[in-house]
Each structure stands twice: as C-alpha cells, then as structure tokens.
Amino acid sequence: MGIQNILFIAVLLGAAGLFTVNIRKVRRNILLGNDLNRNDKTGERWRTMCMVALGQSKMLTRPIPAILHLFVYVGFVLINIEVVEMLVDGSFGTHRFLSFLGPFYNFLISFFEVLAFLVTIGCIIFLIRRNIIRLKRFISKDLDGWPRTDANIILCTEILLMTALFLMNAADQTLQARGISHYLKAGTFPISSHLVPLLSGISEAGLIGLERTCWWFHMIGILFFLNYLVVSKHFHILLAFPNVFYSNLDPKGQFTNLASVTTEVKAMLDPSFVPPPTDPAKPHRFGAKDVSDLNWKQLLDAYTCTECGRCTSSCPANQTGKLLSPRKIMMDTRDRLTEYGKNIDQNGTFKDDGKSLSGDYISAEELWACTSCNACVQECPVNIDPLSIIIDLRRYLVMEQSAAPTGLNLMFTNIENNGAPWQFSPADRLNWANEN
Amino acid sequence: MNQQMNTSEPLNVRTMADYQSKGEVPEILFWVGCSGSFDDRSKKITKAIVRILNHVGMKFAVLGMEETCTGDPAKRAGNEFLFQMQAMNAITVMNAYSVKKIVTGCPHCFNTIKNEYPALGGDYEVIHHTQLVQQLLDSGKLKVTGGAFKGKKITFHDPCYLGRGNDVYEAPREIIQKLDAELAEMKRSRSKGFCCGAGGAQMFKDAEKGNKEVNIERSEEALALNPEIIATGCPFCMTMMTDGVKHFNKEQQTKVMDIAELIAQANEL
Numbered sequence: 001m002g003i004q005n006i007l008f009i010a011v012l013l014g015a016a017g018l019f020t021v022n023i024r025k026v027r028r029n030i031l032l033g034n035d036l037n038r039n040d041k042t043g044e045r046w047r048t049m050c051m052v053a054l055g056q057s058k059m060l061t062r063p064i065p066a067i068l069h070l071f072v073y074v075g076f077v078l079i080n081i082e083v084v085e086m087l088v089d090g091s092f093g094t095h096r097f098l099s100f101l102g103p104f105y106n107f108l109i110s111f112f113e114v115l116a117f118l119v120t121i122g123c124i125i126f127l128i129r130r131n132i133i134r135l136k137r138f139i140s141k142d143l144d145g146w147p148r149t150d151a152n153i154i155l156c157t158e159i160l161l162m163t164a165l166f167l168m169n170a171a172d173q174t175l176q177a178r179g180i181s182h183y184l185k186a187g188t189f190p191i192s193s194h195l196v197p198l199l200s201g202i203s204e205a206g207l208i209g210l211e212r213t214c215w216w217f218h219m220i221g222i223l224f225f226l227n228y229l230v231v232s233k234h235f236h237i238l239l240a241f242p243n244v245f246y247s248n249l250d251p252k253g254q255f256t257n258l259a260s261v262t263t264e265v266k267a268m269l270d271p272s273f274v275p276p277p278t279d280p281a282k283p284h285r286f287g288a289k290d291v292s293d294l295n296w297k298q299l300l301d302a303y304t305c306t307e308c309g310r311c312t313s314s315c316p317a318n319q320t321g322k323l324l325s326p327r328k329i330m331m332d333t334r335d336r337l338t339e340y341g342k343n344i345d346q347n348g349t350f351k352d353d354g355k356s357l358s359g360d361y362i363s364a365e366e367l368w369a370c371t372s373c374n375a376c377v378q379e380c381p382v383n384i385d386p387l388s389i390i391i392d393l394r395r396y397l398v399m400e401q402s403a404a405p406t407g408l409n410l411m412f413t414n415i416e417n418n419g420a421p422w423q424f425s426p427a428d429r430l431n432w433a434n435e436n
Numbered sequence: 437m438n439q440q441m442n443t444s445e446p447l448n449v450r451t452m453a454d455y456q457s458k459g460e461v462p463e464i465l466f467w468v469g470c471s472g473s474f475d476d477r478s479k480k481i482t483k484a485i486v487r488i489l490n491h492v493g494m495k496f497a498v499l500g501m502e503e504t505c506t507g508d509p510a511k512r513a514g515n516e517f518l519f520q521m522q523a524m525n526a527i528t529v530m531n532a533y534s535v536k537k538i539v540t541g542c543p544h545c546f547n548t549i550k551n552e553y554p555a556l557g558g559d560y561e562v563i564h565h566t567q568l569v570q571q572l573l574d575s576g577k578l579k580v581t582g583g584a585f586k587g588k589k590i591t592f593h594d595p596c597y598l599g600r601g602n603d604v605y606e607a608p609r610e611i612i613q614k615l616d617a618e619l620a621e622m623k624r625s626r627s628k629g630f631c632c633g634a635g636g637a638q639m640f641k642d643a644e645k646g647n648k649e650v651n652i653e654r655s656e657e658a659l660a661l662n663p664e665i666i667a668t669g670c671p672f673c674m675t676m677m678t679d680g681v682k683h684f685n686k687e688q689q690t691k692v693m694d695i696a697e698l699i700a701q702a703n704e705l
Contacts, residue, residue, distance in 0.1 A: 061628070253601025254551035258516045262556065265520040287514060316631040316654075321647030369644040372512045372636030373596040378627050394514030407641030408513045415518055419504030420470040421640055430500040432472075432479040433449040433486075 004212075008090040008219070015223035022230040026303060029341040033296035038246040045245050048383075053244040058381040062310070065129075068122040072158070075119035076237065079165075082112050083222060090219060099186030109187035113169065117191045120162045123155045130155075137309030142328045147233065147307055154234045161221045168214035170195035171207045180204060183211075236306035240382045243304040246297055247383040252374045255391055260284060261399075287395025290356040291337045294392060301384040302334035311376035311386055317369040324369035326376035326386035332361035333389060358393050367394050368405055447483060448490050451500040452533045462497035464568075465535050467549065469542035470505050471671035477678065478541075478671035484700035485541050485565050491705050492577045496539070502529050506548040513637035520556065523548075527558035537561045539568045541696070543598035543670045544635075550602070564598055566669045566695045570607040573614055584702045585615040591622055591663040593654065593677060594629035595670035608669050608695045615702055620661045630654050632668075632676035639672055655680025659690060666692045 038045075051057045056073065059066040085098045099105050130138045130151060143151070169192035175183035177196075199207060229235045266273045278284060288294050291302075311326035312318050318325050336357045344350050367390055376386045397403045404412070411421045419426050455462050466489065472482040489496045507522030526549075530538075538560050540546040550562035563571075572578035590612050598604045605626045612619045624630040633643070633650025643649060655677055658666045666677050677692045699705075 251547070251551050251602045253547035253597045255511060257520065257552060257555050261516045261520050265517065265524060268521075269524060286516065314628070316633065316650045317644070317646070319630075320650050320653050322644045324644075365644055368641070369646070370636050371596070371631045371633060371638050371650065373631035374600040375596075375628075375631065378600050391512070391514060395516055396514075398514035399517060404513060404515070405641045408515075408637055411509055411513070411637065411640035412515055412518055415505045415507070415510055415522060419522075420474060421505055421509050422470065422474060424470075424474045426501055426504070429468075429473045429503060430449070430451070430498065432468075432482055433447055433498075435479065 002093055005091055005093045011220065011223065012087070012091070015227060019227050019230070022227065025341055025345070026230060028344075029337050030296050030299045030303065032292050032337075032340065033294050033299040036295040036297055038297060041249055044249055045247070048247055048249070049241060049245045052247070052381070052383060053241045056381065058379075058383075061379075068125055071115075071118035071122035072126075075115040075122075078115055079112050079119070081108070083219075086215065086219060090215075095182055095184065096186045099184060105186060106188040109169075110190045113166070113189055113191040116162045116165050120159055123158045123162075127152065127155050127159075137313045140309065140312065140325070142309070142312065142325050142331065143307065147331065150232050150234075151307070153228075154232065157221065157225060157228075161218055161225070164214040164218040164221065166192040166195060168211055168218065170199055171211035171214065174199045174202075175204070175207050175211065178204065178207075180208075233305065233307045236304050236382060239300065239304040243300055244383050246300065248297075248385055248388075252377055256388070258286065258395070260286065285396070286399035287397070288389070288392035289358050289396045289400070291333060291340050292350070293396070294333070294357075294389060298333070298385070298389050298392075299337055301386075301389075302330050302337055304382055305330040305334065305384055306382075307331060308381070310379040310381065311384070314375040314379045316371055316373055316375065322366075322369035323363065324366045324390075326390075329362060329366070329386045329389055330384060333357060336361050358396055362393060364397060364403065367397065370394075447486050449486055450497055452497045452502065452535075453500070455497050456533065460495075461534075463495045464497075464537045464539055465530070465533075466496045466498050467506075467538050467540040467542075467545050468498055468503060469540060469545045469671065471675075472541040473503070475671060475675070477674060481671060481674065481694040481696055482541055484694065484696040484705070485539075487700045487705035488569065488572070488578065488696060488703075491703065492572055499529065506545045508544040508548040509637045509640060511548070511552070512635065513640075519552075523553055523556050523558070527553055527556055530558060530560065535560055537563075539563050539565055541565050541671070543595040543601070544672065547597040547601050564602075564604060564607070564669065566598070566608040566611060567604060569611055569695065569699055573611065578699070578703075580614050580699065580702050581704075583616060584704075585617040585665075585698060588617050588664045589620050589662065590615075590617045590665045590667050590698075591620045591658050591661050592625070593622070593632065593658060593666055593668045593673055594625060595668060595673045596629065596631050596635050598669055599629050600627055608667065611695055611699065612667060615698060617665075620663055622657050622661065624657065630657065632670075632673040632680075634672035634676045639675070649680075651676035651680040652683055655684065659684055659686055663690055665698070666690060667695055667698060668692065669695050 056070065059069055085096065088097050089095055129135050169189050172183060173189050173193065174196055176185050229238060263275045267275055285293055291299060307327055309327050315324060315326050340350060343353055370390045372387060374387060414421050414423055418424055452465065466485065468482050471478040504526060505522055506526060507519035510522065511519035538549060540549065540562065543564060546562060546564040549558065549560065569578065573580065592608055592612060594605065609619060631650055632654055658677065659681065668674055668677060674692060674694060681687050681690050681692055
C-alpha cells in the first residue's frame with residue numbers, strides 16, 4: 001500500500017461522507033411532505049418496479065431515445081462492476097485484481113469496453129439531439145439557464161469518463177505488451193486496442209503517468225458525479241427505483257378524497273358526528289400552498305424528475321400554447337423544496353420567507369389550463385404524477401383563497417343550488433324521457 | 437345519416453322510486469348524468485342508451501329528479517367540499533335504494549362513482565355504457581343487425597376518463613368493429629389519446645390564453661382521416677368535437693356520434 005492508496009481512500013471516504021450528508025438532507029426534505037401510505041400491495045409494487053424502472057417499459061413508446069437510453073443505462077449499471085475492481089485496486093494497491101478469473105475476465109473487460117463505446121455513442125447522439133437538432137422538448141423555455149447546462153454537463157461528463165476508461169486501457173495494454181512488471185497480462189480490449197498505435201512513441205514513465213491520470217480521472221469523476229446527482233436532474237438514476245416502487249397503483253382517474261374535508265362534511269350532514277382528533281402541530285390547510293402541504297411521494301417525484309419533457313410534449317394545454325407545462329410543475333416543486341430545505345439548514349426550522357410554491361413559482365394561469373387528462377402521468381417513464389400537484393394547488397386556490405375563475409364559481413353555485421353544473425331546474429331532470 | 441331513429445315508440449323509463457313503490461328491484465341503475473339529462477345533444481345519447489336497454493328487455497331504473505351532479509367538475513376544479521357534499525348526498529340516496537350495479541352514460545360520472553365514492557361509503561359495481569353494450573353483444577342478448585355502418589370509416593376519440601383514467605380502450609373499439617365498419621385510428625389514440633379540452637372543469641370556464649383551442653387541435657387530427665363518423669363515449673367530448681367539426685365546416689361530411697347511438701341506429705331502435 002502506497003501513498004496513492006492512502007490518498008485514494010481519503011478521497012473515497014470524503015466523497016462518501018459528503019454524499020451521505022446530502023442524501024440525508026434530501027431525505028429530510030422529502031419527509032417534510034404529508035403522510036401517505038404506499039406500503040400496501042408490495043407484490044404489485046415490486047412487479048411495477050421491475051417492469052417500469054428496471055425494464056424501462058414506458059420508454060419503449062419512443063424507440064429512438066429508448067435504444068440510446070438503454071445503451072447508457074445498461075452501460076452505467078454494468079460498468080459499475082468494473083468500478084468495484086477499480087475501488088479495490090485503488091484501496092489496496094493491487095492491479096486488475098479480478099484477472100484471476102482468466103478467460104471470463106477477458107470476456108468481462110471486452111464486454112465493458114463495448115458497453116462503454118455504446119454509452120459514448122449514446123451520449124454524443126443525445127448531445128446532438130439537444131444542441132444541434134434541437135428537439136422541441138429540449139429547447140422549450142422550461143429549460144432556460146441551469147437546466148440546459150445541467151443536461152450538457154451530465155452528457156459531457158459521461159463522455160469524458162468513458163474516454164478516460166479507453167485511454168487507461170490503451171495505456172495499460174501497451175504497458176502489458178512491453179512487459180512492465182506491475183501491468184500483468186489481463187483483459188481483451190476490442191475498442192481501446194485501436195488507440196494503442198497512438199501511444200507507441202510514449203516512454204514507459206509517460207505511459208504509467210497516462211494510465212494513472214486516467215485512472216484517477218475516472219475515479220474522481222465518478223465520485224464527483226455521485227455527489228453531483230443530488231443537485232442535478234440526473235438524480236433519477238437512483239431515485240427512479242424507489243419512485244416507481246411507490247407509484248400510485250389506483251386508476252389514474254381516481255383523485256384522492258381529502259380526509260380533512262370528509263370530517264367537515266360529515267359534521268355538517270350529521271350533527272351527532274364526533275370528528276377525530278387532529279394534530280395541532282401541523283397547521284390545517286385545504287390543498288397545497290407550499291411544498292410542505294404536498295405529500296412525500298409528490299416531493300420524491302420532484303427529485304426524481306429528469307426533465308425529459310415527455311409530459312409537456314403530450315400535454316394538450318401546452319401543445320395549444322397555454323402556459324402550463326407539467327415538467328415545469330415538477331421543476332418548480334423541486335426548486336422550492338431545495339430553497340425550503342436551505343432555509344431549514346440556515347435557521348434550524350423553517351423561517352417564513354414570504355414565498356410559496358403557489359404564486360411565487362406556479363401561477364394560477366398555469367393551474368387553470370389543466371384538463372386533468374392524465375397524459376402527463378401516462379407519459380412519465382418513472383411514474384411521476386404532476387396532475388396530483390396541480391389539483392392540490394387548485395384546491396388551495398379554491399378552498400382557502402376563493403380564487404377560482406368566474407366560470408367555475410358559477411358552476412359551483414349551480415351545483416349547490418340546482419344539483420347540476422348548469423342553471424337547470426332539478427324538476428326538469430327527467431324531461432328527456434317524454435321528449436321525442 | 438339517412439337512417440333515422442325509430443322515435444315513434446315511446447321510451448320505457450321507470451324511476452327507482454317507482455320500482456320501490458311496486459316492490460320490485462331493477463337489474464341496474466342507469467346514472468344519466470347532468471349533460472345527458474339537460475343538454476339537447478346529449479339527451480339523444482341518453483335516449484339511445486334507453487332504447488338499447490328497452491330492446492334487450494333489461495330492467496333498469498333511473499333516479500330521475502333524485503339524481504344530482506356526482507360532484508366531478510367541482511372535484512377536478514379543486515372544490516373538494518362541494519364534491520364530498522354531492523357525493524355523500526348521492527350515496528345516501530343510492531344506499532337507501534340498495535343500489536348494487538350502475539351503468540353511466542358519461543365517463544366522468546363513471547370514474548367518480550366507481551373510484552371516488554367507495555371511500556365515502558358508496559360501493560357499487562359501476563360500468564360505462566360502452567362496457568354494457570359490449571357485454572350485451574358478447575352474451576348474445578344484443579345483436580348488431582342491418583348494415584347501416586358497413587364499410588364506413590369511423591374513428592374513435594378516447595375520452596380521457598374512460599381511457600387513461602380507467603384503462604377502458606377496447607370496449608368501444610370492439611363495438612365499432614362489430615358494425616363491420618372501418619375503424620381508422622388517429623395517431624394519438626388509446627393511452628396516447630389527445631384530450632378534447634373539456635376535462636378538469638374546462639367545460640365550465642373560458643380557456644386560458646394560448647394559440648389554439650384544444651378541441652380544434654383534436655378535431656383537426658380526427659378530420660385529417662376523412663372519417664364519416666367520429667365516435668366517442670362522452671357527452672363532453674361530444675360537445676367539443678361537434679364544435680370542432682363545425683369550426684372546419686365539415687358537419688355535412690363528418691358526424692360526431694356516441695357509441696350508443698351507433699348501436700341504436702344500426703339496430704333501427
């Protein structure tokens with residue numbers, strides 16, 4: 001064990017520690033949300049997770065990005081096996097410690113190289129789709145500023161990580177061929193072998209330097225990436241799994257019945273009804289004004305969103321030029337939750353900052369454009385439910401602020417007075433039976 | 437359509453109260469819905485459903501003046517109070533009649549009663565009228581006679597609360613195919629169906645600022661197929677699509693019809 005290994009272990013522990021601190025903050029933020037029981041139907045939940053998250057079944061409706069994403073996804077998952085080897089090598093000063101597997105090791109390494117190549121191709125095409133072809137869902141104003149940069153940082157980092165892997169392998173096999181002692185003969189390199197001729201003029205020290213630099217770049221890159229996830233849309237690579245596991249399994253048309261309202265309505269209809277005790281610690285509010293009024297699954301949804309924009313590109317309101325964008329609903333929820341969390345970090349508990357999700361982030365005009373058609377929910381590859389947030393925000397506007405559009409207030413009055421959303425007399429309800 | 441419905445025969449409609457007073461129990465409650473009760477165009481759908489039920493001799497009842505709004509538009513608009521008030525009143529009425537099975541003429545009523553009433557004490561078997569028609573066809577109680585729609589091009593517009601909302605995609609399509617009609621699908625169909633623009637209580641308010649109305653976008657897509665009929669299964673979709681077809685001055689070439697009307701007309705009911 002040398003100085004390099006001690007340094008590596010220090011870096012590893014530092015990155016892991018930072019990640020733990022940040023993940024705990026994310027967990028705390030998610031748990032600011034209201035309770036919701038999603039621990040039922042575990043069998044169906046596991047099946048859904050296998051199909052939708054692991055099996056990416058909802059990606060298939062758009063085949064081109066589905067295949068490219070599959071490259072990157074499979075590459076990400078499997079290349080991590082090689083990262084395990086690199087972690088051990090880095091910590092204990094071994095070199096390609098799994099090489100005792102012999103021919104199977106050669107197969108693994110060549111397989112990883114092919115995957116890494118496909119990841120690179122996938123990321124390059126993704127960059128082209130975003131920046132040159134400029135697909136509509138990637139140039140919309142939802143993504144102006146940081147979100148667009150975030151996407152490009154992710155793709156470029158992945159390309160750099162893969163490039164480092166190839167260069168490292170190319171240097172390694174050159175060192176192997178020259179019979180340098182530490183670099184034992186191991187691995188087959190179908191992709192990086194093409195880079196070997198470029199390295200022929202480099203000295204042994206130069207090659208070792210290159211191999212080490214690439215190794216360190218790859219490892220630090222991965223550890224950077226791990227910590228970057230927490231502040232990035234790329235968080236979905238981890239959160240997609242729990243998020244799909246805790247999906248809403250009820251029919252999409254079914255909206256929640258607010259229990260607090262049930263209590264009030266029962267008390268109104270039946271004077272002998274005794275309402276159950278409420279928690280005085282939690283302020284009683286109908287609908288959602290701020291992120292803390294949402295439930296934890298809606299907040300998990302917000303962290304899981306990777307801003308792909310399938311929801312928005314299928315939203316009838318958005319596609320006809322209205323202000324509503326389901327993707328923006330999710331991004332706003334996350335931005336506000338992050339701000340809310342930082343407020344807690346600074347003040348111990350949340351200190352009123354005069355802002356809220358409703359109004360400061362999401363306008364009434366956006367909310368009132370929704371047709372509740374569930375296209376956004378259907379489209380989301382990781383089962384995010386923007387519609388439930390829209391409805392909870394509407395509930396706040398209507399029940400706490402009495403701020404419904406005029407037409408809706410008229411509809412409410414009609415239902416209250418005539419039992420129909422239009423101004424018809426209940427006595428005329430059966431007239432149709434006698435008309436020809 | 438050249439063929440007119442046979443409207444000379446009076447409709448046989450009895451209320452729950454009527455059944456109860458005679459000590460009888462109907463097989464099914466037909467929940468008509470507000471649009472089906474009051475809107476002139478939707479009333480035709482209601483009557484088509486009744487003619488089908490009369491034709492197969494099914495003992496059904498309506499609530500008549502005891503029916504009220506399910507609360508769906510209030511709920512989608514965010515007025516949970518009003519929704520639950522409506523729901524609990526409707527549940528009280530239906531439970532008093534010991535209602536077991538309900539067919540609705542509207543996907544919104546269907547969704548609300550089927551999914552949102554159980555937690556409030558209203559547990560019923562609820563089906564949409566396209567599902568009932570399909571069951572009647574499958575069991576042989578209803579046969580499609582006459583070739584009124586043979587070879588005609590029909591496209592089906594999925595109502596959101598029937599399709600995505602409750603995963604009913606096939607019943608209406610199987611019915612269209614039983615009519616020997618040519619079922620032409622829009623690119624955005626089934627789970628990818630594009631809303632008519634009425635849902636989420638949009639029916640009752642002005643549209644927000646945009647560059648196009650949702651129903652115009654959808655009607656344009658349907659009309660691009662040059663169908664003779666745009667079929668649907670929702671009175672609100674009916675209103676929106678009819679307006680859309682009128683917007684393009686295509687009402688002579690393309691009719692908007694409910695699945696129930698297709699069946700009633702094919703059978704000259």
